[in-house]
Amino acid sequence: MTCNTMGEDGRVDGKGRLVLAGAPIGRVDDASARLREALAVADVVAAEDTRRLRRLAADLGVTLGGRVVSYYDANEAVRAEELLGSLRDGETVLVITDAGMPGVSDPGYRLTRLAVDAGIEVTALPGPSAVTTALAISGLPSDRFCFEGFPPRKTGERSRRLAGLAAERRTMVFFEAPHRLGACLTAMAEAFGPERRAAVCRELTKTYEEVRRGTLAELAEWAAGDVRGEITLVIAGHDPGEVTADIGDLVAEVARMQEAGVPRKQAIVDVARAAGVARRTLYDAVHGAGGVRPA
Secondary structure, eight states: OOOOOBOTTSOBTTOOEEEEEOBOSSOGGGSOHHHHHHHHHOSEEEESSHHHHHHHHHHHTOOOOSEEEEOOGGGHHHHHHHHHHHHHTTOEEEEEOSSBOTTSSSTTHHHHHHHHHTTOEEEEEOOOOHHHHHHHHSOSOOSSEEEOOSOOSSHHHHHHHHHTTTTOOSEEEEEEOGGGHHHHHHHHHHHHOTTOEEEEEESTTSTTOEEEEEEHHHHHHHTTSOOOSOEEEEEOOOOGGGOOSOHHHHHHHHHHHHHTTOOHHHHHHHHHHHHTOOHHHHHHHHHHTTOSSOO
16 A cells, blocks of 8 residues: 655655646547646656657647657657656656557556556546547447457457457457458457447547447448548447357257268358357367367
């Protein structure tokens, strides 16, 4: 347990202060008055992209009074130690990423952890977040949710990660690159079932904002075309009531189809789709039962 004492200058025990600043995810006029003030007075501004920071400051009519340093994935480990030194020297360090909140699939966590461990005050300037914005407008349950970041890029790793989430009951939020969207949605349809409800949120708060809602199968078909922009995916959680058949019955159905001459792989695909269960779940059950019979 830690307890910090605030001084008259607002700092903790004479040490510096770490400020995590939320940046607009699209419209610059979503920036808060507090963000404008903080950018002007911070001793150090650590930015994911210094060029975008300067453009944001210019759009906001703010003159950056402190030092500007880069703070992105590739240099985060080294830079975090340097910024910790600035905090220990009593400086105010403001961390800002290209959009949204630092630490949410963006640099910020490592420095925050170091500052907390050093007993340095950490505060935040709340701002827009693609995670909560997409969740709010998705039309899917928002009382309980989890954020899963970017799915793995490699096909096998992605399939394993999604298979592990097939029984997750909370609404899930993901980020994805537009050129991988179609493959990702197809993999999700295989892991979660083609009828699972979902929403693709594109270019949130920007001029060409678009939200597509439907089943994973429908969205995967749509995403086979040319999709551009920043993407946030919202996927409904698993509803146990969706599965009406016992998994043992499904394994038996696969066995019957194989006996009728259907290849095992195709039998698993067909039975899983008809039952609305994840293909991986049925695949594991079939092989756990001894593989039914060689394909």
